[in-house]
Amino acid sequence: MKPFTTHTGIVATLNRANVDTDAIIPKQFLKSIKRTGYGPNAFFDWRYTPDGDPEMSFELNQPRFEGRSILVTRNNFGCGSSREHAVWALVQDGYRVIIAPRKEAGDQRLPAFADIFRINATKNGLLVVEFSENEVNAIFNLVNTHTGLQAAVDLEKQQVEFQGALPTIYHFDIEPRTKEQLIKGLDDIEQTLLYEADITRFEEEYDLFTL
Amino acid sequence: MGKTLFEKIWAKHMVRELSDGLSLLYIDRHLVHEVTSPQAFDGLRLAGRKIRVPELAFATMDHNVPTTEDRLDIKDPISRNQVEALKKNCEDFGVKLFGLGDEHQGIVHVIGPELGITLPGLTIVCGDSHTSTHGAFGALAFGIGTSEVEHVLVTQTLVQQKPRTYKVEFTGRLAPHVFSKDMVLKLIGTIGTAGGAGHVFEYCGEAVRSLSMEARMSICNMSIEAGARAGMIAPDDTTLDYITRQERLYAPKREELERARAYWQTLPSDGDAEFDQTLTIDAGSIVPQVTWGTNPEMVMDIDQPVPAPDSATGYSRTDVENALAYMGLEPGVKLTDVDVEVVFIGSCTNSRIEDLRRAAAILDGRKKADHVQLLVVPGSHQVRLQAEAEGLDWIFKAAGAEWRYAGCSMCLGMNPDQLLPQQRCASTSNRNFEGRQGKGGRTHLVNPEMAAAAAVAGKFVDIRKWPDI
Numbered sequence: 130m131k132p133f134t135t136h137t138g139i140v141a142t143l144n145r146a147n148v149d150t151d152a153i154i155p156k157q158f159l160k161s162i163k164r165t166g167y168g169p170n171a172f173f174d175w176r177y178t179p180d181g182d183p184e185m186s187f188e189l190n191q192p193r194f195e196g197r198s199i200l201v202t203r204n205n206f207g208c209g210s211s212r213e214h215a216v217w218a219l220v221q222d223g224y225r226v227i228i229a230p231r232k233e234a235g236d237q238r239l240p241a242f243a244d245i246f247r248i249n250a251t252k253n254g255l256l257v258v259e260f261s262e263n264e265v266n267a268i269f270n271l272v273n274t275h276t277g278l279q280a281a282v283d284l285e286k287q288q289v290e291f292q293g294a295l296p297t298i299y300h301f302d303i304e305p306r307t308k309e310q311l312i313k314g315l316d317d318i319e320q321t322l323l324y325e326a327d328i329t330r331f332e333e334e335y336d337l338f339t340l
Numbered sequence: 341m342g343k344t345l346f347e348k349i350w351a352k353h354m355v356r357e358l359s360d361g362l363s364l365l366y367i368d369r370h371l372v373h374e375v376t377s378p379q380a381f382d383g384l385r386l387a388g389r390k391i392r393v394p395e396l397a398f399a400t401m402d403h404n405v406p407t408t409e410d411r412l413d414i415k416d417p418i419s420r421n422q423v424e425a426l427k428k429n430c431e432d433f434g435v436k437l438f439g440l441g442d443e444h445q446g447i448v449h450v451i452g453p454e455l456g457i458t459l460p461g462l463t464i465v466c467g468d469s470h471t472s473t474h475g476a477f478g479a480l481a482f483g484i485g486t487s488e489v490e491h492v493l494v495t496q497t498l499v500q501q502k503p504r505t506y507k508v509e510f511t512g513r514l515a516p517h518v519f520s521k522d523m524v525l526k527l528i529g530t531i532g533t534a535g536g537a538g539h540v541f542e543y544c545g546e547a548v549r550s551l552s553m554e555a556r557m558s559i560c561n562m563s564i565e566a567g568a569r570a571g572m573i574a575p576d577d578t579t580l581d582y583i584t585r586q587e588r589l590y591a592p593k594r595e596e597l598e599r600a601r602a603y604w605q606t607l608p609s610d611g612d613a614e615f616d617q618t619l620t621i622d623a624g625s626i627v628p629q630v631t632w633g634t635n636p637e638m639v640m641d642i643d644q645p646v647p648a649p650d651s652a653t654g655y656s657r658t659d660v661e662n663a664l665a666y667m668g669l670e671p672g673v674k675l676t677d678v679d680v681e682v683v684f685i686g687s688c689t690n691s692r693i694e695d696l697r698r699a700a701a702i703l704d705g706r707k708k709a710d711h712v713q714l715l716v717v718p719g720s721h722q723v724r725l726q727a728e729a730e731g732l733d734w735i736f737k738a739a740g741a742e743w744r745y746a747g748c749s750m751c752l753g754m755n756p757d758q759l760l761p762q763q764r765c766a767s768t769s770n771r772n773f774e775g776r777q778g779k780g781g782r783t784h785l786v787n788p789e790m791a792a793a794a795a796v797a798g799k800f801v802d803i804r805k806w807p808d809i
């Protein structure tokens with residue numbers, strides 16, 4: 130896995146909540162048995178007209194987002210199907226960071242990203258960053274008022290610096306293990322195989338039908 | 341303090357604790373299908389690895405397979421390639437496969453329980469979010485991505501963050517024509533598609549206890565649509581009866597069954613167990629549900645009007661406008677005045693024998709409306725055979741339905757069964773996302789009786805008024 134330490138790039142927005150993985154990569158592209166080739170098909174149904182031309186009313190097709198690598202969107206991104214193809218498509222389409230807001234609704238605290246999507250992202254070196262709703266609203270404003278707005282993401286410092294008229298810095302939380310995994314580009318399976326003796330011992334004592 | 345069902349299973353499967361509240365969890369059953377596994381098997385080949393315990397993996401073909409008579413001859417070369425890749429992968433790595441044409445082939449979440457692969461107290465995973473279905477047996481079952489599929493194949497474990505627990509209690513009894521599907525749609529409408537994120541649901545209460553296993557599976561199936569990774573129901577006599585009622589290839593038998601039974605009795609949550617969240621819903625007040633928008637929380641009672649962008653609470657104006665534009669609906673209309681063109685009865689939510697029986701009861705002696713295409717797709721080959729033994733296929737065919745072979749079919753349309761742009765569908769499946777059943781297609785999620793009645797009336801029906809519509 131490609132390590133993630135810092136990244137600077139153009140920020141694009143997608144102003145929709147609950148973007149599901151069917152929308153990120155539609156089913157017809159799941160027939161591939163490869164891990165590559167998904168990039169051009171990310172957001173396919175929104176991105177192209179029925180004739181296959183870019184759909185210019187789709188937010189991410191705006192010329193000002195040309196070359197973007199950081200996506201800011203709304204909450205519950207990546208819900209629905211567990212398909213890791215969604216993460217492959219985003220990464221192969223050039224995204225390195227996705228930013229979304231958690232949402233406080235009454236006593237409920239709704240996360241920015243769906244659970245399986247978040248796990249899949251980390252395994253592919255895609256950084257998902259959760260900010261508060263106010264912060265994300267402010268970022269949407271910044272992007273709307275600054276064409277070609279860039280941001281510098283520093284995982285070690287857990288911060289994103291938006292380079293508008295006045296630089297704005299936001300800090301984010303991340304689990305230490307996820308952070309280490311991303312920074313070192315660790316392979317999960319190799320990490321678990323370090324505990325192979327534990328697994329073997331567990332299996333020796335294990336019985337499916339007793340406590 | 342007592343423990344919940346979830347906590348008991350979690351503790352039993354803990355290989356070791358890792359840092360950051362993560363655990364290395366042992367996995368008892370790994371279900372595999374053709375779409376999310378090829379890259380994982382390739383990973384094994386690249387690294388020169390083997391499967392740690394091949395006997396714990398079970399594979400089938402469901403997403404890509406055609407459901408017509410000539411299904412064995414897959415015309416789409418890319419689909420065929422994927423199905424053949426699974427066959428080869430299972431041969432090369434020693435995984436049991438219920439392939440196309442096998443008497444046990446079917447949707448992965450339908451055949452697991454049928455074969456006794458799904459049992460109480462187990463950890464069950466599959467590269468598929470609807471693995472939550474298997475929680476109906478009191479198992480901890482959840483969907484994983486392809487990298488995790490590879491991880492389970494190699495290590496028989498997963499690294500997991502311990503989820504929080506969420507008790508969802510349904511009190512009272514369901515009214516006639518209201519399904520467990522309506523219970524779970526009501527729940528999703530109440531807490532939203534992210535409401536259960538980070539949690540495992542335990543469904544309980546009188547209305548849940550009185551459900552059959554088939555109906556319990558429909559509820560647990562859609563836990564993921566509320567954002568939860570898993571939903572569970574404590575095992576009881578209904579569970580045991582399902583497991584022992586007929587020959588189930590992989591279920592424990594004789595002495596082993598006795599031992600298992602004693603263990604399963606210890607699984608239900610203790611009376612003094614505490615949950616991180618709880619919610620109570622009066623099942624008796626639930627009305628048949630229908631979705632009006634483009635995700636499952638955009639759902640309403642069948643007798644309610646489609647909401648207006650300003651009045652819908654919990655959504656941004658744009659979200660509702662986008663959804664209504666995509667669905668071709670005006671605010672204020674009642675769906676009972678809206679025509680449907682396709683009716684799909686199938687999917688891992690509602691394609692089991694009981695679902696087909698209840699759909700058939702509505703269709704018996706009636707005909708679908710002329711302008712409707714009606715597709716009935718059993719969840720497994722075993723369900724198909726059972727339905728035929730009961731003569732349900734004749735009822736379906738006489739009503740003008742296409743009686744198909746088992747597979748995911750129009751639930752997601754990876755095979756030729758797809759909606760055309762702007763076609764409106766009453767569907768017993770679980771997702772009404774844009775393009776889910778075919779690009780531009782408009783999906784309304786309903787229970788099996790509502791779907792069958794919509795086929796007859798040619799528009800949505802308040803099934804409580806059936807047959808006087």
Ligand code: SF4
Pocket residue numbers: 402403447448449468470687688689747748751752769770
């Ligand atoms: S029936 Fe639909 S939801 Fe179920 S496994 Fe198949 S595609 Fe997924």
